[in-house]
Amino acid sequence: MSHSKAATIFNKDENKVNWHDKALWFVRHKRDKSVHTVKGWEELRNLGHGIKAHTLSNLDNYLIQFEENAKKNGVQVHWAVDGEEHNKIVHQILKAHQAKKVVKSKSMLTEECHLNPYLEADGIEVIDSDLGERIVQLAKEPPSHIVLPAIHKTKEEVDALFQEHLGTKPCNGDPQYLTGEARKHLREKFIQADAAITGVNFAIADTGGIVVCTNEGNADMGAHLAPVHIACMGVEKLIPKQTHLGVFLRLLARSATGQHITTYSSHFKKPLKGSEMHIVIVDNGRTEQLSRPDFRASLHCIRCGACMNTCPIYRRSGGHSYDATIPGPIGSILSPGKDLKKHSSLPFASTLCGSCSDVCPVKIDIHSQLYKWRQLITKETPQPIIKKTSMKMMGNLFSKPLQFEKVGKVARWSLRNLPKGVINSKPNVWGKERDLPLGPTESFDEWYKKRKKNE
Amino acid sequence: MKVGLFIPCYINQLYPQVGKATIELLERLQVEVIYPSGQTCCGQPMANSGYEYESVGTCNNFVENFKGFDYIVTPSGSCAYHVKKHYDIIPQTDAVTKVRNTIYELCDFLVNVLEVKNVGARFPYKVGIHKSCHGLRGLRLGSCSEKVTEPYSHIGTLLKEVLGTEIIELSRKDECCGFGGTFAVTEEAISVKMGKDRIQDHLNNGAEVITATDTSCLMHLEGLVTRNKQPLKIRHIAEILNSVVD
Amino acid sequence: MSSRDHILSRIKAHKPEFIEEPVITLELFMDWKHVKTEFTMKVEIAGGQVFEATSNQNVTEQVSAMFPESKVNFSTLKGTDGFNTINLDAINKPHDLEDLDILILESGLGVAENGAVWIKDSQLPMRVLPFITKHLVVVLRKDAIVTFMHQAYRKLSCDQTDFGVFISGPSKTADIEQSLVIGAHGALSMSVFLV
DSSP, rough: EEEEEEEHHHSHHHHHHHHHHHHHHHHHHHHHHHHHEEEEEEEHHHHHHHHHHHHHTTTTHHHHHHHHHHHHHOOEEEESSSSHHHHHHHHHHHHTTTOEEEEOOHHHHHHHHHHHHEEEEEETTTEESHHHHHHHHHTOOOOOSSSTTEEEEEEEEHHHHHHHHOOOOOOOOHHHHHHHHHHHHHHHHHOOOEEEEOOOOEETTTTTTTEEEESSSSSHHHHHSSEEEEEEEGGGEEEGGGGHHHHHHHHHHHTTTSSSOOSEEEESSSSOOOEEEEEEOOOHHHHHHTTTTTTTTGGGGGOEEEEHHOOOOHHOGGGGGGGSSOHHHHHHHHHHHOTTTTTTGGGSSOOOOOOHHHTTTTTOOOOHHHHHHHHHHHHHOOOOHHHHHHHHHHHHHHOOOHHHHHHHHHHHHHHHHSHHHHHHHHGGGGGGTTTOOOSSSHHHHHHHHHHHHOO | EEEEEEHHHHHHHHOOOHHHHHHHHHHHOOEEEETTTOOOOOOHHOOOOOOGGGGGGHHHHHHHHHHTTTTTEOHHHHHHHHHHHHTEEEOOOOHHHHHHHHHHEEEHHIIIIOSSSSOOBBBOSSSEOOOIIIIIIOOOSSTTSSSSSOOOOOHHHHHHHHHHOOOOOEETTTTSSSSTTTTTHTTTTHHHHHHHHHHHHHHTTTTTTEEOOOOOHHHHHHHHHHHTOOOOEEEEEEHHTTTTTT | OOOOHHHHHHHHHOSSSSOOOOOOOOOGGGGOOOOHHHHHHHHHTTTOEEEOSSSSSHHHHHHHHHOOTTTOOOOOOOOTTGGOOOGGGGOSSSGGGGGGGGEEESSOOOTTTTTEEEEEGOOSSSSSHHHHSSSEOOOOOOEEEEHHHHHHHHHHHHHHOOOOEEEEEOOOOOOOTOOEEEEEOOSSSEEEEEE
């Protein structure tokens, strides 16, 4: 389904749209309040951008350095060219440990690779331990936001879901009670887990360590209790030096939720004595994106979600309308790189207002990339013949001033003289909820010429 | 100083009063304004729809018409931005570079080239400023709420000096109105919702008039206001600045 | 070709021309805020509390007064053995710590701009402790607070820590309708004692 179709369905319930829009605008507002207290914020963004651009330009060497250091630390490093290989690797590690119960903290990469169904097919229980992720897991839905996975769910919906799956009492959606019940339910899962899977926020070349950021403490509860910790990361998570975290940890949480830092920023370097730690480094289309000069900066992304919170379209269409692992503006420049045809409507799900590029903590030129994807999509995927021809006609018309004036005259006459019912009839989508201006009798052009004559 | 006036295609055909106000205002400020008769459009409608290559002829026509001026002024931030940002699809001749460097949105031209603030206008209404995105985040005609910078606004600077005008504050200072070119039609549901939300913000804060640097946004907002019979007037900033003291 | 070599060779072929690493100029960020005041404010924003104490003994006294109901306590502070109700050496696996009510740890580094304290392996008998405890108490020397994360990482650069964590406030979530709830999977409260 195209984005616009999904968005139209979402917009059938205007109250829900208003609710969704306000919830996310509130997060954007918290972000604003927080970043405005940071002196040199724009310089910090420049640094974030600069370090990421530098890293990509030397990524192979940094990955080699990272692997070397991680191995020295006693960590086992694996490489996967695609999602399938990633899933196999994780599965193998779990099998070697006879792990049947796995807790997983937030990782968009494992979503992208569809790891859960892969493991579940072999009878392995995978529990998403982030509260929002657990909610959508129980609802059998994908996350609708990368930082706030269940932002599309009302508290009443969560209440009903927990009653059904966790046996909670009806509570009118009391978040305090529901969170408390989730804590108890997941505590049990943490204690019983045979293995823990986490994502990676940053992988550091000069230490071989990884950093995982959470507010709930779920990554740590999993990783420190289970005998095996598997951390999955895309190649672009790398940063050269630990000191660079000074820049990125200042940017990340403020951009994401307006917090000055997440509650926990855990630096994993060596496995616990008697435990194992694995890192799976995944490509899955990233090196392809690296090969595209116009789009490679999309790999700078640190997954803060700020572009979603600020996007007026995302806020009013919901994350599921994008039908992609990563929704919103950043998803709309990443997804076409994976499957141009499937995601061809996403770069058009934007007014190119540019707010995404301005909130981005690593200054990805998101709206410019949306524009560039549009140019590619019209050439490389089948387009409606009517759109194609009308664009060609428009191009011709605007290159020939005389013709333009003639057509303009007819259009203005029609707007003035045709009944509203005809103007706003079905083929005119504009007129469904909007009036068109009343066509003026004379164009500016005609007025100017007359004025010249009278001078 | 020789100034070429660019009147965007939809203003030419549908909102000639905006073009008239622009030319009268500039002439009142002693600017020699010429309107080259062979102009049509900047090419944006095709380009933003993904058909940049169909706009090459339009771009060339634009450059042909405007290469001989010291400045090009247009009552549209969006068109000025398009010429500046996206005219990299045609060979970068001296003429093209010059056109890209000398095109100005009207308020930008008044504040930064003519260095005027008070244009001697009178407009006794409560006015809400809609900060059109391409002018704001593209041309930086004002500070953007996302960025940590000193606050400024060219349109605000000019409007503040207008006799009788009271500028109202909005809850969301610079959210997009949802026009977005063909977006207005291809993503009709969201486009309309965004426009309705913007209008409501202006109404909630007591605006009698909504103004902007771009008629495209205003056409979309006016379409909604008219259809829903809301108590708001829509005026391009050129029309307000040209409301001379009687 | 192995997947590793495949990925690395593709990156080598596709990466852009070398771009210099940017230099971080700390002066750009200096805002001259008062370090202790700022730290206290940021801990509070993060949902934690800041207290002052005169000695380790004084910390445990204040903590005991704060949580009169607590049963299972553990502190790593010197000379506070009387406070401890458990012997970590007798714990077979970290899972048995599930009932831990209060944990008192020392930190050697705090960050004013975000109220975070650094806890590292050597100050941590078991990694899971600060997460599994109900209430987390951290003792920090006032002169160990730096202004920004940049200075914090400069201090950490020669540190050979196997595991370390910045903690700012108690665990929290806002995953249900953006309502902030303190106490997700980790600690339900966090108190920092400045000495």
